[in-house]
Amino acid sequence: MAKEMSIVQDLSEKELRLAQMFKALGNPIRFRMMHFLAENRMCITGDLVAFTNLAQSTVSQHLKVLREAGLIEGEIEGPATCYCVSEEGLRFLKDEIARWLPNCCAVEDTASGCSCSPA
Amino acid sequence: MAKEMSIVQDLSEKELRLAQMFKALGNPIRFRMMHFLAENRMCITGDLVAFTNLAQSTVSQHLKVLREAGLIEGEIEGPATCYCVSEEGLRFLKDEIARWLPNCCAVEDTASGCSCSPA
DNA sequence: TCTCTATATCGTAAAATTACGATCATCGTA
DNA sequence: TACGATGATCGTAATTTTACGATATAGAGA
Secondary structure, three states: OHHHHHHHOOOOHHHHHHHHHHHHHOOHHHHHHHHHHHHOOOEEHHHHHHHHOOOHHHHHHHHHHHHHOOOEEEEEEOOEEEEEEOHHHHHHHHHHHHHOOOOOOOOOOOOOOOOOOOO | OHHHHHHHOOOOHHHHHHHHHHHHHOOHHHHHHHHHHHHOOOEEHHHHHHHHOOOHHHHHHHHHHHHHOOOEEEEEEOOEEEEEEOHHHHHHHHHHHHHOOOOOOOOOOOOOOOOOOOO
16 A cells, blocks of 8 residues: 555546546446436436345445546435436546547557567 | 346446456556556566566556456567557547447536436 | 435445465576 | 576465445435
C-alpha cells in the first residue's frame, strides 16, 4: 500500500476519477447494471434486485460503488430510491477516454504491433 | 458465482472484452503502467519494475493481466521481453466506449440529473 | 400511531486480488 | 558447456471484494 502510493500519487484528479470509474465498471454485475439502467432510463433498487437475482443488500452495495464513482445518481422518491445514469459522469468517462493516451495509436501510427529494437 | 452467470451470460463478445479491459485498468498500478508504456512507447519488464518499485514477480503478474485484456503486447527480444501498448486494443477500447450506452446522455438530453416520476 | 414497503448499513464468511520470495526457463556470451 | 541477465510461473500470506442475512431508517397510508 505504501509502495503503491508512491506510484499512484502523481495521478491527477481526473485520472483518479477515471481509474475509479474503471474499477467500478470492471465488475461484470455492475457493468450489466449500467446497461440496465441506461436501457430503462431509470429504475428503483428493487428493479435491479429482480434483474440481477442478487440479495437486496448486495445490490445496494453495488449501487453505492457506482454512485461513488459518479456513474449514477440516486434520488429518494418516496419510500424508494430512484437511480439513473449520471449524464455528467458518462460524458466525463467518454471524453477522458477519448483523450486518454493520445501519444499512441494515432491514425497514422506504426500501424500495429510492437517492434522493439527496430535495428 | 452461479447467480452471476445468469446475468452476465448475455454479454456479447465485445462487451465481455470491454468489461475485462475495465477490470484491468481499474487497478491504479496497471493504470499507471499503461501511462508509462504509452509515454515511453515501449519498454522491458525491468523498466516497469524500476518505475513501480514493486517486486519483479508482481510486475510480471500485472503485465499478464494487461496482456490478457488485450491492452498491451509483449514480444520476446533476446533475453528480455519488450512490451508496448496494443494499438488495436486501445482503439477497440476507445471505439467501444464512444459507442457505449448510446441511449443516454445525448447532447440534447434531459440536460442533467435524475428526474424520477416526473408527475 | 402502527404497519407495510423499500433501502441503506452492519457484521461476517467466502472468494478473488495483490504482493512477495523462490524457483524455473530462456537467451546471449565467455 | 557454464554463467549471468531477464522474466515468467509457483506457492503463499495479507488485503480487498463480493455476497448474504439481520438490522436500522424513512416515507406512505390505514
